[in-house]
Amino acid sequence: MKVAALIAGLCLAFPVWAQHNTSASHDDLMALLQQRMAQQQIPALQVAVIEHGKVVELAALGTANVENGVPATNDSVFSINSCTKAFTGVAVMQLVEAGKIKLGDPIGLYLDDLPPAWRALTIRQLMTHTSGLPNIIDEQENLLGGENEALSWSKVKALPFEFAPGERYRYNQTGYVLIGKIIEKLSGESFVQFVENHQFKPAGLKHTRFGDSSDVVAHSAGAYTYSRNEGGKWLTGTRLAIAYVTFPAYFRPAAGILSTAGDIAQWLQALQGGKLLKDKASLQAMWSPYVLNNGTTQGPNDLLNGSALGWPVTVRGAHRAAGPIGGMRSAFFVYPEDALSVVVLTNLQGVNPELFIDDIAGLYVPAMHPSTGFGLPPEVLPLRTALLQRGFEQAPQVWAEFQARDAQALPGEEALNVWGYKLSSQQQLPQALAILRLNASVHPASWNAYDSLAEILEQAGDRQGAIANYGKSLALNAGNSHASERLRALQAR
Incomplete structure (x- = not known):
């Protein structure tokens, strides 16, 4: 588009x-x-x-x-x-309305102590997590320098960009710390x-x-x-x-x-x-x-x-x-x-x-009520209509009929997974399990499909079923830490 x-x-x-x-x-x-x-x-x-x-x-x-x-x-x-x-977004828009800043401005107009590669980044890119800046927190969500601001800045400035500006989204805290500095400079107040x-x-x-x-x-x-x-x-x-x-x-x-x-x-x-x-x-x-x-x-x-x-x-x-x-x-x-x-x-x-x-x-x-199917991936809606009419226990048969008519129109693994979790969140566990079992059967090479099925089986109180499917997930992906942790917990009971 x-x-x-x-x-x-x-x-x-x-x-x-x-x-x-x-x-x-x-x-x-x-x-x-x-x-x-x-x-x-x-x-x-x-x-x-x-x-x-x-x-x-x-x-x-x-x-x-x-x-x-x-x-x-x-x-x-x-x-x-x-x-x-x-609230930071509102603060920036207040400065925009006051004529003190423009969303497309490069941040180098407002801050001097920046690495050269950072200076052309725009206010909008920082605020939308699309700047590509290295993150001032680590993978465990700890600040690089703890409460020592100077140490955090020295560490983050030494890191490379994660991607070219505007190329993609990645949640990033560095941009907001910079925005706070700009707000303070333009307003004369602390953030x-x-x-x-x-x-x-x-x-x-x-x-x-x-x-x-x-x-x-x-x-x-x-x-x-x-x-x-x-x-x-x-x-x-x-x-x-x-x-x-x-x-x-x-x-x-x-x-x-x-x-x-x-x-x-x-x-x-x-x-x-x-x-x-x-x-x-x-x-x-x-x-x-x-x-x-x-x-x-x-x-x-x-x-x-x-x-x-x-x-x-x-x-x-x-x-x-x-x-x-x-x-x-x-x-x-x-x-x-x-x-x-x-x-x-x-x-x-x-x-x-x-x-x-x-x-x-x-x-x-x-129009947003769950009974309408609102919020579900659009590609699952025809299948949902059919199963509401014929019963979720008929999911394999209905899937086969849809596949024979137009296999390209069938929902993918992720869409079925989203639907299954949505049903679970609405306390419709039998229906959720029917969809997640279907997902695992039509995507037998997906470790995530088995992991999701196991999670809802565990929620439904089926300990043995959960153990079996967490095992299948681990067999496909030995690095699935969620499955290994849940298996240990279930087998210890």
Whole structure:
């Protein structure tokens, strides 16, 4: 697709609002969230929903402090981690509106102490993770020089580019540290002061602040994890542990805000209501995906498949969203076409709430309800229709019929995998297993297909089935650390 057509078709504009489901109830939302919390063992969760500029839902569930059994309330304060980048995006657009900066400017106009190869990079490339800069954190997500800013800079400046600017997307913290330096130079304030003075205060945020695990924070919801990072890979176990994070001052443009779902909702109201940015065109610019050199877009995952100014975005035909994500624990989606926003904050790393925020939105926008198949890869929809009519137990027979008619139209391995996990997340385990068994049978050389099937078998309580399929996955890929870890855990029971 040509770049001009792509931008015209994918930018998050402001058309007529979609029809909402006015019967969406508190009970429906609570049931969905309680299901997710039980499935993913989430200690605490906060949610806020904004419709047509008004907060229509604000709730807290679970335990904010596990050690002392403190219940979560609407005043519980959660770390939003890299969702902070959305605030940095707003800060940059405020400077754009003030005429102090342009998104296409090379950063060499504003910073002197840069390697020569860095000087031509643009503000937009830094903010959309398309610069190719080496990362100031290592594979285990530790700053190269710890809290020593000078040491971190000396180490990262000595590293080569990871790819040519604009060639592809790769999540990168270096660009945001540089953006923070530019904001400080142009505003005459520290980054933290600039955001506090130009966003926190105008939006009237009472609970929001910068901080990390070293701070004493009133009503803190804490941070927990079942995961650990080994050699750059996230491994999931069964032991709940405290997640300790440090965000030095120089890293705060990338992460470090603590907040509540209510405050984030209030900030979104201020943002879309003209209190933080004067021109709606600024919002559209901030939420427009960067187009790579080859004319495509990329983002953090298959759902958030575009990258804008501090905001990952969904690039799809309808119900597009701008959705910051942070720490694999917090996310909020703005659906401009639907006059809807959803905020989900949790205190458990690895939850990835962005993966079920569309389901929450589906309670308010009928066309997005999971029963319509919304959010699934388009190529699975004909097969889905047939199986809904004939039963998921008929998956092998229906697949054979589709294959005989038009094998080229059949969904691929990844699409079937996405569908299987989606069914699992909706507590439709028999259907999920039918699709994942189908996927493994038609892709017998895929270690990932067996790994996914084993994971859902384990979730369904089929220990022997999980062991068998993790074994098949390892036979195809001896380096599959997830399968080896789960096998050890299952065989030890």
